[in-house]
Amino acid sequence: MHIPNLIKYILPLTVMLSITACDKQTKIKQHGLSYCTEGSPSSFNPQTATSNVTLDATTSQLYNRLIYIDPNTQQFKAGLAIDWEISEDRLSYRFFLRKNVRFHHTDYFTPTRPFDADDVIFSFSRILDKTNPYHDVSATGYPFFEGIELDQQVQALVKIDDYTIEFKLVRPDSSFIANLASDFSVILSAEYADTLTALNKQADIDNLPIGTGPFKFKEYRTDNFIRYQRHDDYWGDNAKIKQLIFDITPNASSRLAKLLTQECDIMAYPAASQVEMISEHDRVSISVETGLNVAYWAFNTEKAPFDNPKIRRALAHTINQETLLQAVYYNTGVNAKSILPPVSWAYNPYLKNYKYNLAYARQLLTEAGYPNGFSMDIMALKSSQVYNPDAVKMAELIQSELAQIGVEVRIIKYEWQLMEKKLQQSEYDSYLLGWVADNNDPDNFFRFQLSCNAINTGSNYTRWCNSEFDDLINQAVTETEYIERVTLYYRAQEIIQQELPLIPLAHSLRLHAYTSGLKGVETTAFGGINFINTVRQ
Amino acid sequence: MFFYIIRRINLLVITIAALTVIGFYLRTRVAGDLALDGNVFSNYLDYLMAISQGDLGVTTGTAQPVFDEILTVFPATLELCFSAFILSILIGVPIGTVAGMQRGSSLDSTIMGISLFIFSIPVFWLASLVMMYFALNWNWLPVTGRLNLLYEIDSVTGFMLIDTLISDSPYNQDAFYDALKHLLLPTIVLATVPTTEVIRQMRNHVSDVMKQKYIKAAASKGLSKTQIILRHVLRNAIPNMIPHLGLQFSTVLTTAMVTEAVFSWPGIGRWLINSIYQQDHAAIQGGMLTVAIFVVTANVLTEIVTVVIHPIRRKELYAQH
Numbered sequence: 001m002h003i004p005n006l007i008k009y010i011l012p013l014t015v016m017l018s019i020t021a022c023d024k025q026t027k028i029k030q031h032g033l034s035y036c037t038e039g040s041p042s043s044f045n046p047q048t049a050t051s052n053v054t055l056d057a058t059t060s061q062l063y064n065r066l067i068y069i070d071p072n073t074q075q076f077k078a079g080l081a082i083d084w085e086i087s088e089d090r091l092s093y094r095f096f097l098r099k100n101v102r103f104h105h106t107d108y109f110t111p112t113r114p115f116d117a118d119d120v121i122f123s124f125s126r127i128l129d130k131t132n133p134y135h136d137v138s139a140t141g142y143p144f145f146e147g148i149e150l151d152q153q154v155q156a157l158v159k160i161d162d163y164t165i166e167f168k169l170v171r172p173d174s175s176f177i178a179n180l181a182s183d184f185s186v187i188l189s190a191e192y193a194d195t196l197t198a199l200n201k202q203a204d205i206d207n208l209p210i211g212t213g214p215f216k217f218k219e220y221r222t223d224n225f226i227r228y229q230r231h232d233d234y235w236g237d238n239a240k241i242k243q244l245i246f247d248i249t250p251n252a253s254s255r256l257a258k259l260l261t262q263e264c265d266i267m268a269y270p271a272a273s274q275v276e277m278i279s280e281h282d283r284v285s286i287s288v289e290t291g292l293n294v295a296y297w298a299f300n301t302e303k304a305p306f307d308n309p310k311i312r313r314a315l316a317h318t319i320n321q322e323t324l325l326q327a328v329y330y331n332t333g334v335n336a337k338s339i340l341p342p343v344s345w346a347y348n349p350y351l352k353n354y355k356y357n358l359a360y361a362r363q364l365l366t367e368a369g370y371p372n373g374f375s376m377d378i379m380a381l382k383s384s385q386v387y388n389p390d391a392v393k394m395a396e397l398i399q400s401e402l403a404q405i406g407v408e409v410r411i412i413k414y415e416w417q418l419m420e421k422k423l424q425q426s427e428y429d430s431y432l433l434g435w436v437a438d439n440n441d442p443d444n445f446f447r448f449q450l451s452c453n454a455i456n457t458g459s460n461y462t463r464w465c466n467s468e469f470d471d472l473i474n475q476a477v478t479e480t481e482y483i484e485r486v487t488l489y490y491r492a493q494e495i496i497q498q499e500l501p502l503i504p505l506a507h508s509l510r511l512h513a514y515t516s517g518l519k520g521v522e523t524t525a526f527g528g529i530n531f532i533n534t535v536r537q
Numbered sequence: 538m539f540f541y542i543i544r545r546i547n548l549l550v551i552t553i554a555a556l557t558v559i560g561f562y563l564r565t566r567v568a569g570d571l572a573l574d575g576n577v578f579s580n581y582l583d584y585l586m587a588i589s590q591g592d593l594g595v596t597t598g599t600a601q602p603v604f605d606e607i608l609t610v611f612p613a614t615l616e617l618c619f620s621a622f623i624l625s626i627l628i629g630v631p632i633g634t635v636a637g638m639q640r641g642s643s644l645d646s647t648i649m650g651i652s653l654f655i656f657s658i659p660v661f662w663l664a665s666l667v668m669m670y671f672a673l674n675w676n677w678l679p680v681t682g683r684l685n686l687l688y689e690i691d692s693v694t695g696f697m698l699i700d701t702l703i704s705d706s707p708y709n710q711d712a713f714y715d716a717l718k719h720l721l722l723p724t725i726v727l728a729t730v731p732t733t734e735v736i737r738q739m740r741n742h743v744s745d746v747m748k749q750k751y752i753k754a755a756a757s758k759g760l761s762k763t764q765i766i767l768r769h770v771l772r773n774a775i776p777n778m779i780p781h782l783g784l785q786f787s788t789v790l791t792t793a794m795v796t797e798a799v800f801s802w803p804g805i806g807r808w809l810i811n812s813i814y815q816q817d818h819a820a821i822q823g824g825m826l827t828v829a830i831f832v833v834t835a836n837v838l839t840e841i842v843t844v845v846i847h848p849i850r851r852k853e854l855y856a857q858h
Contacts, residue, residue: 032687222599245686
C-alpha cells in the first residue's frame, strides 16, 4: 500500500473513532460525576471520625440519619424518622420510623429485611454501650459522641415497636436533637453487623460500608479514589447520576488543573489565591457560602501577662481585620465579631469590634504595667485549615503589628499532632486556631472551647473559666423558649467580648469550584456535601 | 559464551545480595517490623526467606502488604517507561541516522545542538511547561492520572492499555483512547532525555559504520542510499545501541519518578515519594529493593541479549573482562 493510500484510509477511520469516542465519553460523563477532594477518608463510618474529608465522603452519600437540618430554613426535617415527639418533661424523644427503607445490596452483603428499630438501636448502642461487641471495633473510638458526652446524656434507648423508638435522657438538653441531626449520627445495618459477627470480620463494618444512602460503596484505592454507584432502591428520589467518584488530590493546584481539563467536575476548597483566576475562566463557576466556622487568636489565660484582660484587650486593638482578610483570605472570609458566625441563629449582631488603634493599645499596656511591652509566642499551624488558609502568614502580620507597640513575637509553626500536645501540656502563650461547627446548635461553639468543665476534659486550651458564662450556657441548653435561649447566648457572647480569652478574627467562606452547567450540588454551612440532586445540564 | 553468562549471573546474584543486606538493615533497624532473636545471620536468612515469598512487610500508612501495593503501582511505571523508550527509539533512530550519515555537516551540527539543548532542560520544568500549554491553555490532553476514573476497568495485567482492551466494559474502546491520551504527555516528557541519548549514540555508530569499506563496496555496486541504510548501516549500527539502551533504563526509571510526581501518575515513583513523606520505612525498603533489583536485572539481561545477537560484541567483552 502506498503511503498516500494509507493516509486515505487511516484518516477517516481516526476521525470516525474519535467522534464515536467523544460521543460515548459524553455519555459516560453524563451519567457520572467526579469530585476532586482534598484527602483520604479515615474511615467509611462518620461515627468514628472527625475529619471533614471523611464526613464529605461518607455521611450524605452512604447513609441516612433519623432527622436532618434543612440548610435553607435551619429547621429539623424528616429523614429515616418521619415524625418525632418530645415529652412534656423533655426527657423522652420518641421517633416514628420510615417503612420500606432498603439497605445497600453489594458484592459483600445482601440484606434480607428493610430498615427498622433494631438498626437504630444497633447504631446508637454501639456508641453508648461499652459492652456492645461492636463498641471497641473502631480504633479511634467515637470522638464526636465522646466530646458531647452522649453516654452521660442518654439513659436508655427503648424499642416501642418495630417502627417506633424512644431515647430517654438523663436531663433535658436542647442540643440533643441537633446532635441527632449532625453528620455523625448515621444509621448502620444491624443485620450486616450480625453477618460480620458470624464471619468474624467485625472491623469491616467501618471499612466496607452498608447504609441506606443514595449511593453504595464499590471500590476504594487508598490515597487514589473512591468509587460509588447509585443505590437504585433508595427510599426517596433516586440520585440523578449513576456513578460518583471521589478523586483524591491533596494538592490544590493539581485539583484546579483537573477541574480546568474537566477530569473533575467539582473541586473542593480552591486555595484563596486561586479564586480570582477561577472566576475569570468561562468553563468553570465558583460557589461561595458562609461557613459555620471561626478563626481566632487565643491566649493561655492562666499565664502572666495574659491573665490580665486589659493586656488581651490591648492586643485586640492591634489587629487590623481588613488587612487579614485581604492578605490571608484574599477576601474569601468575613470579619468576625463573635465566636459565632453571623449565619447562626444565636449570633449577637449588637457586638462591636475592637477598633484597630495602636495608640490606645499602647495606653492599655501602660495601664496594665507593661509600658515597654514584653515578648511572647504565637503557635500557628503549618497547614491550611477550613477556617484559616494560612495561619503562619496571619501570625506574621500580627507579629509586625505587635512590634509597633513594643511586643516582641516569636512564631512557632507546628503540625497539628505536635501543636495538640503542646496545647494539652499548657506550654504556650497564645495560639491561632479555629472551630468548624458540627451542627447548627450554638452550644457546639461554646461548651467545648470555653466552659470550665472543658479545662478538665482538655478541650478548653485558653484555660479560661468564668462562672457567669458557664451558668449562661448551661441554662441555655435546658431552656425551651427560643427567645430566652437567644437572650442567654447574646449575653454569653458579650462576656467573651469583654473578657477576651480569645479574639475572633474571621469566618471563612466555603468555596467550591465546578464545571459550568452542573446543578444541584448541596453543601451545608457546617460541612458535608450532597450529590443526590446533582445533574448536568 | 556459557562462562560469560555464568559470570554475568554471578554479578547479578552478588549485587542483589548486597541490596538485600541494605533492605534487611532498613527493615530491622529503621522500620523495625521483623522479629529479631539476637543472631544477625539467622535473622538475615529469615528475611531472605520472607522476601523470596513476596513478604516485604506491611505499610504503616494503609496496613496493606507492601508487595501487593508494589504490584499495583509498578506496572504503571513500567508502562510509562516502555512507552517513553519506544518513543525515544522511534524519534532518535532516524534522526541519529541522518546526523551520522552527514557527520560534520550543518544539519548534523543543528541536530546535535538542539538535542544538547533539550538534554539540558530540567525534567520537572519541561513537565510543568507541557502541562500548562497542552492541558491547561489549549485543553487538548488530560493533565493527571492514567484514566478518567469514570471508566471502570478491572486491573488484570496492570498495564492500562492492555487492560482497557481486554476489559468487557461496553466503553472499553473509549477507555483505551482515554488511557492513550493520558499516557501521551508524561511519555513525551520522559522520552526527552533518552531520545537525545539515542540520537547521540546512533549518530556515532552510524558514522563509524559509514567509514567501513563494505559501505564503499556497496555504494560502488550501485546500491541506492536507502538500500545502503536499510541493508548495511542500520543492521550494523543498531545492535551496538542495545547495551547503551540497557544503561539508559535506570536513568529513565529515575526520571520517571519525577515525571510521575508532576503528572500524578500512580506509579512506584509517586508511591515512593508519598512513602518518604509519610516516613513509611517498610514501604521505602520494599520499593527500593524492587526498583534496584529490576534495574540490575534489566542491565544484565541487556548485556546477555547483546552478546547473544552480536558475536563481535562478545569478543570485545571477553577482552574487557
